[in-house]
Amino acid sequence: EFCKGVNGLDKVILRESRGSSAEVYLYGAHVTSWKNDHGEELLFLSSKAVFKPPKAIRGGIPICFPQFGGLGTLDQHGFARNRLWSIDDDPPPFPTNTLSKAFVDLILKTSEEDSKNWPHSFEYRLRIALGPGGDLMLTSRIRNTNSEGKPFSFTFAYHTYFSVSDISEVRVEGLETLDYLDNLQNKERFTEQGDALTFESEVDKIYLSTPTKIAIIDHEKKRTFVVRKDGLPDAVVWNPWDKKAKAMADFGDDEYKYMLCVEAAAIEKPITLKPGEEWKGRLELSAVPSSYCSGQ
Numbered sequence: 001e002f003c004k005g006v007n008g009l010d011k012v013i014l015r016e017s018r019g020s021s022a023e024v025y026l027y028g029a030h031v032t033s034w035k036n037d038h039g040e041e042l043l044f045l046s047s048k049a050v051f052k053p054p055k056a057i058r059g060g061i062p063i064c065f066p067q068f069g070g071l072g073t074l075d076q077h078g079f080a081r082n083r084l085w086s087i088d089d090d091p092p093p094f095p096t097n098t099l100s101k102a103f104v105d106l107i108l109k110t111s112e113e114d115s116k117n118w119p120h121s122f123e124y125r126l127r128i129a130l131g132p133g134g135d136l137m138l139t140s141r142i143r144n145t146n147s148e149g150k151p152f153s154f155t156f157a158y159h160t161y162f163s164v165s166d167i168s169e170v171r172v173e174g175l176e177t178l179d180y181l182d183n184l185q186n187k188e189r190f191t192e193q194g195d196a197l198t199f200e201s202e203v204d205k206i207y208l209s210t211p212t213k214i215a216i217i218d219h220e221k222k223r224t225f226v227v228r229k230d231g232l233p234d235a236v237v238w239n240p241w242d243k244k245a246k247a248m249a250d251f252g253d254d255e256y257k258y259m260l261c262v263e264a265a266a267i268e269k270p271i272t273l274k275p276g277e278e279w280k281g282r283l284e285l286s287a288v289p290s291s292y293c294s295g296q
């Protein structure tokens with residue numbers, strides 16, 4: 001289903017037969033909503049989000065490409081999240097063993113403007129699909145389309161903002177004992193001690209070489225988000241907390257309580273593609289009642 005969203009921007013709504021849904025803006029190929037079959041919103045979207053190019057939308061799932069972070073000549077988190085993507089009207093079919101019918105393929109290619117700062121030819125296909133159980137699946141395929149034999153490298157993240165009922169009641173499992181780079185301490189490397197992560201102040205860490213499965217447990221909501229990722233070794237955990245929240249114009253002062261970013265990423269070791277080569281990075285999100293998870 002194709003329609004107009006905020007400020008007349010084009011969006012696609014995916015609906016799955018049991019009632020779950022997702023909304024995707026062509027601007028940024030940005031997933032702004034993912035609802036379960038009870039119609040409950042699972043992603044955080046700021047009430048102050050600006051739906052106006054060239055500003056990236058605050059919340060949902062921004063795509064960070066071809067760069068995570070703010071180094072070098074590229075904009076913070078790259079340009080993919082503030083470009084207009086196009087829909088592929090004739091996408092390649094799903095493998096026959098997948099049941100999903102609710103999906104859309106969005107495409108971004110090299111533009112003259114972007115090649116000034118990032119002089120490479122690429123084609124990026126992002127498939128966004130809803131599984132039969134309401135799972136949200138994002139598959140990125142990035143190809144080097146340069147014919148002159150030039151490789152390129154990039155870093156990447158699915159900058160997912162999960163909606164939580166109270167950040168101080170949230171626990172993240174799957175990152176304990178791992179090494180991380182702390183963005184709040186000059187990207188210095190540390191090792192996470194102890195048990196599951198909990199939150200009582202600003203956090204901005206890049207966990208390295210993580211397991212493919214991470215769980216975000218929302219005690220108050222009795223809901224667990226399960227993040228499964230493939231081709232994405234790292235995971236960023238970010239919450240701006242009160243001070244930084246106040247400093248962000250497109251983020252409410254108290255909204256840090258209701259969100260947590262857990263971002264499947266490839267950052268420490270950039271991906272390099274030779275001409276003709278393709279990289280694939282997959283993210284699968286599910287939301288299940290917490291009781292279902294206990295004892296697993």
Ligand code: BG6
Nearest residue numbers: 076077159183204205236238263
């Ligand atoms: C996180 C980074 O992924 O994104 C943070 O680790 C950054 O350092 C945050 O502040 C938000 O970035 P932006 O560009 O969307 O404001």
